[in-house]
Amino acid sequence: MSLSLAEYRARIGQVIGTSNWYDITQAQIDTFADATLDHQYIHVDPERAAQSPFGGTIAHGFLTLSLLSAMAAELPRLEGTVMGVNYGFEKLRFVSPVRSGARIRAHFTLAALEEIRPGEVQFTQHVIMELEGQEKPALTAEWLTRRYFK
Numbered sequence: 001m002s003l004s005l006a007e008y009r010a011r012i013g014q015v016i017g018t019s020n021w022y023d024i025t026q027a028q029i030d031t032f033a034d035a036t037l038d039h040q041y042i043h044v045d046p047e048r049a050a051q052s053p054f055g056g057t058i059a060h061g062f063l064t065l066s067l068l069s070a071m072a073a074e075l076p077r078l079e080g081t082v083m084g085v086n087y088g089f090e091k092l093r094f095v096s097p098v099r100s101g102a103r104i105r106a107h108f109t110l111a112a113l114e115e116i117r118p119g120e121v122q123f124t125q126h127v128i129m130e131l132e133g134q135e136k137p138a139l140t141a142e143w144l145t146r147r148y149f150k
Contacts (some may be wrong), residue, residue: 002077005121005149011110016125019071019106021132022057026100032063041075043099054097061094062106063131064138069144071106072145074132087122096131102130111142122146 003011023116026046042049042058049057069086098104112124123145129138 002079002081004079005113008078008110008123011095012113014110015107017075017108018111019108021075021103021105022067022071024064024098024102026057029057029063029100030149032060032066035063036060036098043094054099057100058097059100059102060141064094064098065092066105068106068127068129068141068143072108072125072143075108078147078149081147082150085148087144087146089133089144090124092139092141094139096134096136096138098131098138102138105130105132110127114145116140119150120146120148125137 006114025111027042031046036059042052042054043049043060044057046057057059107128107130108124110123112122114122114124116122125143125145127139127141129140129145131138
């Protein structure tokens with residue numbers, strides 16, 4: 001599904017989408033640890049992590065953050081988009097640990113849309129990453145992206 005720039009503007013302040021659920025596996029956490037050289041025991045040592053306040057291994061905050069790209073790919077596209085880039089984050093918080101075996105999904109609300117120049121717009125999205133079965137989210141953020149279109 002794609003939306004025109006005018007249709008996106010009309011959705012400012014509204015939820016523009018919710019991603020599918022994503023499973024967080026220990027194999028995924030281990031692979032991320034290898035890629036980032038972050039092998040802290042709370043991520044990769046199930047026996048030792050079981051003795052931590054988390055009661056088991058948890059995903060890296062940056063792993064959950066990185067999954068936002070895949071989740072956002074499920075949202076309606078801006079018509080004519082030829083490229084999108086991350087521009088940064090405001091107010092990023094890792095609210096709750098994401099345990100190995102958890103399921104997460106993200107809710108995206110379009111907070112602002114600014115035309116930077118013809119063919120380039122900046123989206124500000126309020127993101128809440130939900131943890132299945134938990135009241136507190138995994139993370140919250142204001143995510144800035146730029147879209148380039150014809």
